[in-house]
Amino acid sequence: MAVEIKPPDLYTIGKRLPKIDAWAKVAGTARFADDLVLPRMVYGRLLRSPHPHAKLLHVDTTKAEQLPGVVAVATGRDLPRQWGIMPTTVDEYPLAVDKVRYVGDAIAAVAALDEETAEEACRLIEVEYEVLEPVMSIEEALDESKPKIHEDRSKDRNVFKQIHYEFGDLEQAFADSDLVMEGEYWFEGSNHVPIETHSCVADWGHDGKVTLWTATQVVHYIHREVAKVFQLPLSHVRIIAPPVGGGFGGKCDPFSHEAAAILLSKKSGRPVKITLDREEVFYVHRGRHPVKIKLKTGVDSQGNIKALHSQTQLDGGGYASYGIATTFYTGCLIPTTYKTDTFRFDSMRLYTNKPACGPKRGHGSTQPRFAVEVQLDKIAEKLGQDPAELRKRIAIEPWTKTVSGFQITTCGLVETIDRAVQASGWKDKHGKLPFGHGIGIASSAYMSGAGTAIYWNDMPHTGVQMKIDRGGGVAVFCGVADIGQGCDSTLAYITAEELGIEVSDVRVLAGDSDLTPVDLGSYSSRVTLMAGNACREAARKLRKLVFEAASEFLEVPEERLTAAWRKIFEIDNPDHYMDFDQAVWKAESKHGTLGATGSYTPPHNAPPYRGGTVGITPAYSYTTGIVELHVDPETGQIHVDKAWAAHDLGKALNPTNAEAQIEGCVYMGLAEGLGEEQVFRGGLHKKPSLLDYKIPTFLETPEIKVILVETDEPEGPYGAKEAGEGPLNPFPPAFANAVYDAIGVRFDKVPITPTDVLKALRRR
Amino acid sequence: MVERTLIELRVNGEPRTVAAPEHRSLLEILREDLNLTGTKHGCELGECGACTVLVDGKPMLSCLLLPGQVQGKEIETIEGMAVDGKLHPLQKAFAEFGPVQCGYCIPGMLLTAKRLLEVNPSPSSKDIREALAGNLCRCTGYQKIVDAVQMAARELKLEASKGQPAPSPVASR
Numbered sequence: 001m002a003v004e005i006k007p008p009d010l011y012t013i014g015k016r017l018p019k020i021d022a023w024a025k026v027a028g029t030a031r032f033a034d035d036l037v038l039p040r041m042v043y044g045r046l047l048r049s050p051h052p053h054a055k056l057l058h059v060d061t062t063k064a065e066q067l068p069g070v071v072a073v074a075t076g077r078d079l080p081r082q083w084g085i086m087p088t089t090v091d092e093y094p095l096a097v098d099k100v101r102y103v104g105d106a107i108a109a110v111a112a113l114d115e116e117t118a119e120e121a122c123r124l125i126e127v128e129y130e131v132l133e134p135v136m137s138i139e140e141a142l143d144e145s146k147p148k149i150h151e152d153r154s155k156d157r158n159v160f161k162q163i164h165y166e167f168g169d170l171e172q173a174f175a176d177s178d179l180v181m182e183g184e185y186w187f188e189g190s191n192h193v194p195i196e197t198h199s200c201v202a203d204w205g206h207d208g209k210v211t212l213w214t215a216t217q218v219v220h221y222i223h224r225e226v227a228k229v230f231q232l233p234l235s236h237v238r239i240i241a242p243p244v245g246g247g248f249g250g251k252c253d254p255f256s257h258e259a260a261a262i263l264l265s266k267k268s269g270r271p272v273k274i275t276l277d278r279e280e281v282f283y284v285h286r287g288r289h290p291v292k293i294k295l296k297t298g299v300d301s302q303g304n305i306k307a308l309h310s311q312t313q314l315d316g317g318g319y320a321s322y323g324i325a326t327t328f329y330t331g332c333l334i335p336t337t338y339k340t341d342t343f344r345f346d347s348m349r350l351y352t353n354k355p356a357c358g359p360k361r362g363h364g365s366t367q368p369r370f371a372v373e374v375q376l377d378k379i380a381e382k383l384g385q386d387p388a389e390l391r392k393r394i395a396i397e398p399w400t401k402t403v404s405g406f407q408i409t410t411c412g413l414v415e416t417i418d419r420a421v422q423a424s425g426w427k428d429k430h431g432k433l434p435f436g437h438g439i440g441i442a443s444s445a446y447m448s449g450a451g452t453a454i455y456w457n458d459m460p461h462t463g464v465q466m467k468i469d470r471g472g473g474v475a476v477f478c479g480v481a482d483i484g485q486g487c488d489s490t491l492a493y494i495t496a497e498e499l500g501i502e503v504s505d506v507r508v509l510a511g512d513s514d515l516t517p518v519d520l521g522s523y524s525s526r527v528t529l530m531a532g533n534a535c536r537e538a539a540r541k542l543r544k545l546v547f548e549a550a551s552e553f554l555e556v557p558e559e560r561l562t563a564a565w566r567k568i569f570e571i572d573n574p575d576h577y578m579d580f581d582q583a584v585w586k587a588e589s590k591h592g593t594l595g596a597t598g599s600y601t602p603p604h605n606a607p608p609y610r611g612g613t614v615g616i617t618p619a620y621s622y623t624t625g626i627v628e629l630h631v632d633p634e635t636g637q638i639h640v641d642k643a644w645a646a647h648d649l650g651k652a653l654n655p656t657n658a659e660a661q662i663e664g665c666v667y668m669g670l671a672e673g674l675g676e677e678q679v680f681r682g683g684l685h686k687k688p689s690l691l692d693y694k695i696p697t698f699l700e701t702p703e704i705k706v707i708l709v710e711t712d713e714p715e716g717p718y719g720a721k722e723a724g725e726g727p728l729n730p731f732p733p734a735f736a737n738a739v740y741d742a743i744g745v746r747f748d749k750v751p752i753t754p755t756d757v758l759k760a761l762r763r764r
Numbered sequence: 765m766v767e768r769t770l771i772e773l774r775v776n777g778e779p780r781t782v783a784a785p786e787h788r789s790l791l792e793i794l795r796e797d798l799n800l801t802g803t804k805h806g807c808e809l810g811e812c813g814a815c816t817v818l819v820d821g822k823p824m825l826s827c828l829l830l831p832g833q834v835q836g837k838e839i840e841t842i843e844g845m846a847v848d849g850k851l852h853p854l855q856k857a858f859a860e861f862g863p864v865q866c867g868y869c870i871p872g873m874l875l876t877a878k879r880l881l882e883v884n885p886s887p888s889s890k891d892i893r894e895a896l897a898g899n900l901c902r903c904t905g906y907q908k909i910v911d912a913v914q915m916a917a918r919e920l921k922l923e924a925s926k927g928q929p930a931p932s933p934v935a936s937r
Contacts, residue, residue, distance in 0.1 A: 022859035025867030026851065026874065028802020028842030035801035195806045195814055195868040195902050245804070245868030246902050278807045484866025484903050656862040660908055664865065667905030690811035695900055698893035704907045 011564055012497045013718050016656040019489040020503065021243060021482065030243045033199035033215040038271040041201065042071050044264050045118035045274070046257060047108040047125050048283065049100035052134040052353035052683025053149065056098055056107065056127065063124040064110055069117035072267035073125075075108040079263055083225045085218075085253050085358075087455045089161075089320035091153055092356075094229055094259030100129075101149055101318030102355050103683040104283030109260035111272045134353040134683055138292060138313045141350035149318060149351040160316050160349040161327050165611065167335075167403045168342030173307035177298030179382060180307075183375050186749035187367035187732070189290035189315065189678040190671075191282055192360050193695050196245020198284065199275040202261035210265070211238040214258055217247040217481050218521030221454070223513040225254040226262065234513075241511030244522075247483035248668070249359035252523050253286050253321055282688040286358030287678055289326055289349070290315040291367035297375050303383055303390045305340045310368055314349040314357070321358035323349050325454075325614060329364025332615035334372060335402040336445040337413070337622075338394040343403045354680055359523060361668055362728045365446060373442035373733030374748060377740065386430065387737070388421045391443050391624075398711075405607025409619045410711035410721070412648030413443060416624040419707045420646040424626040430741060436631050438742025442733035443624045446726025447617035448650075448716065449526025451602045460599035461526070463517030464534040466495070466542050468594045472566065472581030473505045474542070479519035480531050481511040485724050486657045487527045491535045493653060494717060498539035499546070500563025501580055517597065525722035528653065529618055530600045532717035537598030545594055549586035550578055603715065618715040621722045622648040625666065625730030627738045633761055636754030638739060640670055640700070646707035647727045651719030659706040662727040666704045669731025671696050675751045771831045775800070776844025790829040791815045794841060802842035802871050806900070813899030816872030817841050823876040823898075842871035845878065853923065854878055857916040858909075865903030873899045877913050881920055887913065 024030040061073045076095035084090035096107050108125050112118035135146045141158035149158055156162075174180055200214035210232070216222050216239070223239045230237070244251060257274040265272040276284065291314050298307035312330040316323045331345025362369075380387040391413075396402070398411040420441070421427065429439045453461060465477040476495050482488040492506040509515060519531050543563065550568045551558045554576060562571045569577030588594050606613040626644040631637070643666050652658040675694060679686045687693035712719035732750045740746050745760040768783040775798060782797045794800040794817065806814035808827050815826040818840035845852045851859070854874050858864055863873075873896060880887060880895040887895065892913045893906070901909065 016862075018860050019862075019864060021867070022864045023851075025864045025870050026855040026858045027846060028800075028871045030867055031801065032804075032868065034805070035795075037799070037801075193902055194866070195812060195900060196804070196866065197806065244866065246866040248902070278809070484868075486865070656908075660862045660865055660904060663905035663907045664903045665905075668902075689809055690807040690900070691809055695902065697897045697900060698906045698910070699897045701906045703889075704905050 012493045041271040042111045043115040044111045046106045047122040049105040053132040054129040058128040060126040064121040067121045069113045072111040072264045074263040081229045092319045106256035111264035158351040162348045166344040173342040174298040177306045178301040180298045185293040185371040190676040191287040192248035192250030194246030197276045201273045202265040203271040204265040209236045238514040241481035244483040279688045285355035288360040289357040293371040295371045307342045310345045312347045316349040317354040317356035319356035321356045326364035328614040333365040369729045370733045377737045407605045410713045412709040412711040413622040416646035420624040424644045438738040439628045440734045440737030442730035444729035445620040448529040448619045448722040450524040451616035452613040460601045462519040462530045463599040464538040466538045477516045479516040481522045494535045525725045533600040534598040538596045541596035546587045550583040619713045621726040623727045625734040627734040636757035640702040648709040649723040650713035650721035658723045665727035669728040673732045673735035791826040853919040854916040857912040861912045863908040869901045
């Protein structure tokens with residue numbers, strides 16, 4: 001039984017400390033995947049399909065193999081085993097074997113002495129296709145006359161998955177409602193656009209073991225998938241995530257280039273690097289699903305939600321990716337924000353001949369949230385209520401359950417509304433600004449980590465190991481991948497906090513499947529809460545060992561000791577102390593080599609029905625977003641003037657980093673309102689470059705004001721919940737609601753482009 | 765065999781000679797021939813700014829520069845920004861005040877900001893946003909970058925008022 005020893009004060013947690021990797025990143029010495037160079041390394045490129053839908057009849061690599069400088073060529077036939085991130089929907093090959101399903105689907109790969117030669121060799125590969133009719137939209141995917149994209153998987157047309165859940169008697173509840181509002185909404189797809197394109201280096205050794213350095217968010221899942229398709233024991237595969245140059249969900253799948261690099265390294269006996277270009281990133285995608293949402297809301301005269309019925313159709317692209325989870329999330333996460341008496345959702349994901357969609361920040365909850373929040377704005381207007389006041393009245397309450405049985409723990413939603421309203425001057429602005437100027441509000445909830453792993457097991461979701469050196473320094477090993485969100489730093493702050501040492505005494509070794517215990521990965525905003533808890537547990541075990549030794553030396557009972565400033569001292573008599581490293585020596589003498597582990601398993605809080613495990617979490621975060629903007633009636637341009645985000649994150653372990661995550665969310669949410677769209681003409685992406693796919697610069701991004709709301713979540717380390725995804729969700733709808741406030745026109749879709757605005761203004 | 769030209773550069777104050785084909789970009793020369801991997805590639809089209817370096821003190825996109833355009837020029841990369849092992853005040857401010865998330869855009873951002881502070885030691889937030897608009901960041905929402913540049917500007921002025929030497933040889937040109 002561990003002794004609970006509270007330090008007199010939190011002394012690293014809650015402080016505005018630099019991130020531990022910031023120094024290398026400002027000096028240019030952080031080594032990302034594309035910065036790695038190994039002796040004898042060669043460069044790989046992929047041959048990708050020019051057709052959105054075609055059978056592969058024959059792939060002839062003879063000419064490519066003969067090109068001087070080429071060291072290896074590989075095709076799908078070399079690795080004819082399927083993989084896929086979700087174990088129940090495995091539907092893709094690392095390199096296409098018999099069929100291609102989107103423009104960009106990888107077919108073959110070449111390794112050569114330089115990239116140019118590899119590229120040229122790819123052009124020499126002769127592919128014979130039988131071109132098939134492509135299926136390019138939700139409507140076409142539902143058309144019986146269209147060919148099936150996955151003959152063996154979809155029984156009904158090109159339907160990938162359909163789900164229906166009903167909680168309570170909706171028919172009666174709609175009949176009892178004072179106002180029933182119906183709407184149809186469209187949320188366009190978008191790419192993550194990490195500034196670092198995907199990159200990896202594979203090295204197949206003569207011991208039959210392979211190492212892959214790759215820009216991934218999910219070391220453990222890649223470890224499993226690589227072992228599976230190469231038929232290797234896990235012990236023969238080592239996956240290492242170097243610092244990742246942004247992810248946002250885009251580096252969560254196993255990718256063709258990763259398998260290709262391994263295959264080419266095996267064939268050539270040399271390390272192989274493959275780095276995608278920007279165009280490939282747009283085609284590889286796995287981004288935000290385009291979703292059509294039909295929403296019916298029934299409310300009483302006060303705006304309390306009596307009934308909510310959501311129907312979503314997701315344009316999934318050519319493969320499953322995380323699509324089954326996305327399909328659930330477009331429905332099941334809706335009732336976590338407001339009290340809802342009855343709820344039904346019908347969600348359907350379709351296969352189309354476009355790049356596969358997957359998880360992007362807010363994963364599947366962002367699109368229906370847009371519909372719910374715009375519709376609430378309409379309801380508030382109809383009822384003559386202030387939209388902020390309405391949201392406060394119907395806000396879900398702490399320590400309750402949703403109508404679908406999800407456990408709500410701490411909930412600061414009302415406080416987020418109050419504080420965003422106050423900071424923004426909402427009451428003096430909403431409905432009161434001159435024509436062309438507007439302000440809009442929206443709220444949302446998000447998971448602090450999925451409560452269920454993607455493959456069923458009873459093991460922890462994360463683990464941490466710790467060792468301590470004879471100078472009092474501590475090494476923390478954990479399978480997380482730092483994608484810029486700062487998880488390595490968070491582990492260091494927690495370790496320093498518990499052991500009373502400085503953050504600089506802590507070294508974090510993360511994301512290496514050979515060295516670090518499993519963590520499921522940097523997705524679903526799970527790391528701070530889950531790995532944070534595991535880290536705290538390991539550190540407390542280590543502290544116990546050190547305190548036992550210190551207790552003997554200082555002749556003070558353990559429970560009267562505390563640690564801070566690299567010292568262990570008697571709580572009531574701070575002059576009586578020993579140095580931490582001295583205590584470590586005593587502890588190692590007493591116990592032998594010092595080490596500890598910690599792990600975390602989320603609470604088993606799923607409601608008792610099939611599918612009830614999707615959408616649960618240890619704790620939901622809450623956000624309110626307010627956007628102030630003006631519209632130029634001449635050009636249709638929308639300029640966001642300022643944005644406020646009040647976010648209940650439980651506890652800010654480092655307020656600077658938490659604000660930074662939230663600011664990034666605000667930016668990305670506004671970008672999806674302002675114009676980012678992953679759209680196609682024929683099978684081709686209309687905007688596969690940063691020249692065409694405009695992401696907001698400094699000039700289109702407003703001043704962002706972040707308000708941190710702390711609710712002290714008992715399940716989170718030091719009370720913490722997530723801050724990396726949820727704060728995005730209010731911004732597309734708050735933006736659309738602000739546009740309405742500015743020009744009196746509803747846009748039930750995002751993005752809202754200048755063309756949309758001009759057309760609407762002319763119609764007025 | 766591809767024909768190669770000898771290119772003579774000064775990189776971070778050091779004379780370097782590289783034999784490269786005429787179509788090889790400065791970005792490739794820096795990253796692959798000179799192992800200066802601090803300069804990043806993000807789009808290869810001159811849109812993202814991740815590959816920004818200073819050419820004769822001015823921010824330029826290294827992915828768009830060909831050998832003929834940089835012959836004999838003075839190039840400063842992120843590796844040259846710290847002088848005598850001492851970080852530039854911009855680097856310190858970026859490390860301490862939170863604009864570094866994934867960090868991939870940061871080298872280009874820092875070099876552009878460095879030039880800004882040389883020509884405008886007291887920039888408003890609008891000045892900063894305009895000067896850095898060619899450098900895309902996907903993590904931060906830009907807010908903390910603006911704040912950190914202002915912090916660094918104050919620090920630089922403080923250093924100047926103490927009569928300390930300018931922090932970089934390129935800056936003094």
